[in-house]
Amino acid sequence: MIAWLERQIPKMVLAPSFVAILIFVYGFIAWTAWISLTRSKLLPKYELHGVIQYKRLFASPRWETAMDNLFIFGALFIGISMLLGLMLAILLDQKIRVEGVLRTIYLYPMALSMIVTGTAWKWIMNPGLGIEAMVRGWGFESFTFNWVIDPKMAIYAVVIAGVWQASGFVMALFLAGLRSVDGEIIKAAPVDGIPGWRIYSAIILPSMAPIFLSAFIVLAHLAIKSFDLVVALTGGGPGYATDLPATYMYAMAFSRGDIGQAASSAMVMMGVVFAIVVPYLYSELRAKHD
Amino acid sequence: MTDYSYPAPTMSPDTRPAPSRYGQTALRWLLFTLLGLFALFYLMPLFVMVTTSLKSLEEIRSGSLVAFPRDVTFEAWRTAWSGACTGIQCEGLRPYFWNSVLLAVPAVLISSFLGAANGYVIAQWNFRGANLIFSAMLFGCFIPFQVVLLPMARMLGLMGLAGTIPGLIFAHVIYGIGFTTLFFRNFYVTIPSDLVKAAKVDGAGFFRIFWSIFLPLSLPIIVVTVIWQFTQIWNDFLFGVSFSQAGTQPITVALNNIVNSTTGIKEYNVDMAAAIIAGLPTLLVYVVAGKYFIRGLTAGSVKGLMQ
Structure with missing residues (x-):
């Protein structure tokens, strides 16, 4: 009896966490999925009404803006962060004596809250006293940089702040990758007369394909979950010009009292995340078994 | 994962077939200029935050975004910590x-x-x-x-x-x-x-x-x-x-x-x-x-x- 109990200890230790995950992740996803199929407004109603909330969602111009913004923000944020991160990593990889200091400088924004980042950039980019006023003060009277208050450009202001925050992280990923490439190959290349840039383009970068993938996954995940940055930088405005799915969901859930819409938009967000993450997890798992 | 804080084998510029020593030095300068410019890009918001927080409102309105504060004042810090309003309450961040x-x-x-x-x-x-x-x-x-x-x-x-x-x-x-x-x-x-x-x-x-x-x-x-x-x-x-x-x-x-x-x-x-x-x-x-x-x-x- 005691021996049996002893064998059960590991299971009993894991059980509370497992039950918690089962309820608070999977149970809650099921609840949200159910609510997304009802006519719930301020309070949840459990009577099913088909995909009416999804029809409303996809007919909503605000949601359309939010999805367009996610696409613009996601593509630019991921693309520029990757390029910048890769470039910084390669530049830092040239035996720089002050590498440690520079690395610290490039990466510190990642330690900050997106609310802090948004607050700082909101001030820097404000037209009245920020960059615009500064450049005008230098004598360029017609210089304009009012992206944060321009509905057409505000989403690009969010991209700038996002890239500032996350590109150092990509640099760290790529630098770790560059350092893990087999040193012997790199040493042999110059002996064979292969120029430096060819070593990167033909040997090092192709061997870092998994890191490109990792960086992409992490950045995509950050982009889809971006909520605080938009809240702090533009508040979703002007109007709802910089709404993202995350801010749309929050508005529906907590200020509009439309939890049916909130639930359906959350489910779409999860769909987008899984469309990106599941193939990745699957390939990682398969790589493990091979 | 690799901990890149240890020195690891990297390409050395010396072993590369360089065009000339002159070109080598120019490349090196270009490299440091680029790295320095990026360092400025990442540091600028922190710099602006710190200097702005040490200025008076009047100085902020009259001066430039990137100027050093003329009269350093910690008044804004005191307000932020214990007096700023979050809606109706004004107890600061404390x-x-x-x-x-x-x-x-x-x-x-x-x-x-x-x-x-x-x-x-x-x-x-x-x-x-x-x-x-x-x-x-x-x-x-x-x-x-x-x-x-x-x-x-x-x-x-x-x-x-x-x-x-x-x-x-x-x-x-x-x-x-x-x-x-x-x-x-x-x-x-x-x-x-x-x-x-x-x-x-x-x-x-x-x-x-x-x-x-x-x-x-x-x-x-x-x-x-x-x-x-x-x-x-x-x-x-x-x-x-x-x-x-x-x-x-x-x-x-x-x-x-x-x-x-x-x-x-x-x-x-x-x-x-x-x-x-x-x-x-x-x-x-x-x-x-x-x-x-x-x-x-x-x-x-x-x-x-x-x-």
Whole structure:
């Protein structure tokens, strides 16, 4: 009896966490999925009404803006962060004596809250006293940089702040990758007369394909979950010009009292995340078994 | 993953067939110019935040964004800490700073401890189904929290924890378990299982082995996990704004309220001082233990995920 109990200890230790995950992740996803199929407004109603909330969602111009913004923000944020991160990593990889200091400088924004980042950039980019006023003060009277208050450009202001925050992280990923490439190959290349840039383009970068993938996954995940940055930088405005799915969901859930819409938009967000993450997890798992 | 803080073999410019020594020097200068410009780009917002927070409003209106303060004043810092308005209350950030401390410390400790215990079981006491449970937990790391926001708000209400700090701690612990378990599991899986077998032969039980053998070995991964969790929880905004109410808000929510407070004139210097105060704890952790911070960031992505 005691021996049996002893064998059960590991299971009993894991059980509370497992039950918690089962309820608070999977149970809650099921609840949200159910609510997304009802006519719930301020309070949840459990009577099913088909995909009416999804029809409303996809007919909503605000949601359309939010999805367009996610696409613009996601593509630019991921693309520029990757390029910048890769470039910084390669530049830092040239035996720089002050590498440690520079690395610290490039990466510190990642330690900050997106609310802090948004607050700082909101001030820097404000037209009245920020960059615009500064450049005008230098004598360029017609210089304009009012992206944060321009509905057409505000989403690009969010991209700038996002890239500032996350590109150092990509640099760290790529630098770790560059350092893990087999040193012997790199040493042999110059002996064979292969120029430096060819070593990167033909040997090092192709061997870092998994890191490109990792960086992409992490950045995509950050982009889809971006909520605080938009809240702090533009508040979703002007109007709802910089709404993202995350801010749309929050508005529906907590200020509009439309939890049916909130639930359906959350489910779409999860769909987008899984469309990106599941193939990745699957390939990682398969790589493990091979 | 590779710890790149150690010198590793890299290309040396000397071994490359260089066109000439002159070209070599020019390239080197170009390299340093580029690196320096980027350093300026990353430092500029911090510089602007600090200088703005030390200026008077009058100086902000008349001077340039990037100018050094003429008359350094700490008035904005005092206001940000104990006088700025977050809506109708004007107590500054101080009460919310302590809210965040009261929230982060227990949440970090509990979630890290649970992660250690879970990781120990999954890596060393594998039973049928343990890997499935691990995959289920891992999956939980990737969900957008929006999908659990509504039911969690209701659940906290049912538990009598709505709008309280214990409620926020609960939410952070639950949704932190996935990552902490992942960190510890990936660390413990590298410890040979013979260790457990030998300890069992000597009569040590499950808990004894954990306390006397595994925990003492775990210092590096404990540091990584604690830093990761602290950064996540201190910087969190979504849970804070969804599950708190006036009086129990964490610092990120209070900062956002100060900045967007519509009463009175816009005090940019106070906003910047408040932003620095809100960012200081995690920044400090990063400066003091940057190596571990980076390990945490990369652990979840560079192949470390499923090893």
